[in-house]
Amino acid sequence: MNGGAPTGRAATREARTGRAPTGPWDVWSDCTPDCATHGLPKAPLTHTARRGAAFAHAVRRALTDGGRMADPVRLTAHARALIAALGIRREGAADGFTVPAGGPGTLIVVNHISWLDIPALLAVEPVTLLAKREVGGWPVVGGLARRAGTYFIDRSDPRRLPDTVGELTGLLASGRSVAVFPQATTWCTADQGSFRRATFQAALDAxxxxxxxxxxxxxxxxPGTVAAFCGEDTFVASLRRVLAARALAVRVTAHPALTGEGRDRRELAALAERAVLGGRRPSGLPEVPAPRPAPEPAAHQHV
Incomplete structure (x- = not known):
């Protein structure tokens, strides 16, 4: 491993973001705050102000709920209220995407674009979220995530990875469904990045x-990028863009479930990545068999 100055794409990223890699586990995105742009003229200031007031009210109600916010029904209601307060229209999945109860929970693997991904997911189904420790310190979102029962992990120490996989395995084996962001960082569109494989081992083990x-x-x-939260962007700057965005909508699309039968974590991650990122085959990976059909989940509120 080269221990000197960064070269190639790493040097370009450092020049663009002003950040140097912290080690082999640092996850890079080529996206920066400049990627987040309005696709339509901004909403009038009066609309922006009303949305801001409605969002602040929804946040206060959620935070006031304290530990009760983790109740599945209340959690979904708060998430929907937050999305609605921002003037965002919800599209796509509306009835949940976990496999019916009676066995292990479902590992839900999702691409990562914005802090809005969290309430967008919870507005569909109140699953447990797996997030990096830094999210817990984000303004507003951090407090909401903690009260929602988010499971935080420390990515700074690679020696913790086996323990994290083991803990995730335990959660799934206990029947709890967990949503993870395998890209480990945000991208401005839904067709970029690549999936890390560690969490897929937990699904196989459970x-x-x-x-x-x-x-x-x-x-x-x-398609638009105004909701993106990338690079050195700040929550305040991102929130201002979202509040001023016209005709913003979020779509949550659930693809057929995959099983680990006859597959290792590499193949399972490749199949999931191909489904999530719009049919693109991950670079450097061989073609893998098409996923076997799986029954569509029934509508329910199981976590």
Whole structure:
């Protein structure tokens, strides 16, 4: 491993972001705050102010709930209220995407674009979230995530990885469904990045199904990047863009469930990545067999 100055793409990323890699576990995205742009003229200031007031009210109600916020029904209601307060229209999955109860929970693997991904997911189904420790310190979102029962992990020490996989295995084996962001960082669109494989080992060890889910954002019915939260962006700057965005919608698309039968974590991660990122085959990976059909989940509120 080269221990000197960064070269190639690493040097370009450092020049663009002002950040140097912290080690082999640092996850890079080529996206920066400049990627987040309005696809339509901004909403009038009066609309932005009303949305801001409604969002602040929804946040206060959620935080006031304290530990009760983790109740599945209340959690979904708060998530929907937050999305609605921002003037965002919800599209796509509406009835949940976990495999019916009676066995292990479902590992839900999702692409990562924005802090909005969290309430967008919870608005569909109140699953347990697995997030990096830093999310717990984010303004507003951190407090909401903690009260929602999010399971935080420390990515700074690679020696913790086996323990994290073991703990995730235990959660799934106990029947709890867990949503993870295998890209480990955000991208401005839903067709970029690649999946890390560690969490897929937990699904294999627990005998848990994997549900690929795609989140994407549109403005006026066309793909847009205004919701992206990338690079050195700040929550305040991102929130201002979202509040001023016209005709913003979030779509949550649940793909057929995958099983680990006859597959290792490499193949399972490749199949999930291909489904989530829009049919793109991950670079450097061989073609793998198409996933076997899986029954569509029944509508329920099981976590």
């Amino acid at each position: 005998g848990a199904p994997v549900r690929p889910v795609t989140i994407d954002y549109t403005q006026g019915g066309r």
